[in-house]
Amino acid sequence: MESISQRLKRKREEMNLSQSQLAELVGMTQQSLQAIEAGLTKRPRYIFELSSALHCDPHWLLYGENQNSDLIGHGA
Template sequence: MNDSTLATRIKERRKALDITQTELAERVGMRQQSIQYLESGKGNRTSFILELAKVLRCDPNWLLNGESTEDRA
């Protein structure tokens, strides 16, 4: 299991895709401040996890828990 947090996974994936917080927020349907809050580790709002995973092109389980569905096989 990965020791990273939801905050670091979102931030690292967003930066790897060269997406700003504002762009991510617009694509997901959130406010930029909400993305900033998530990335700071102060929030863990998971109601947008599927949308975040889609935009960040990653497994929602990995984004949420640090595990992908392939890790469970």
């Protein structure tokens, strides 16, 4: 089962973003993003900003659920 750190890193890499690029988009430090990807932070406070920047559902990013609704704002 994937963790938040694995899902975050996979989505970031799919979008061809570096840690520093994503951190800047979200308004957090690269070190904070690195801590999430390293598994040191389990419930980041920037979860909604991260999911918005990565075009994915925040619930999926946190828990790995609702994977089919991965684009925010593109539903009915």
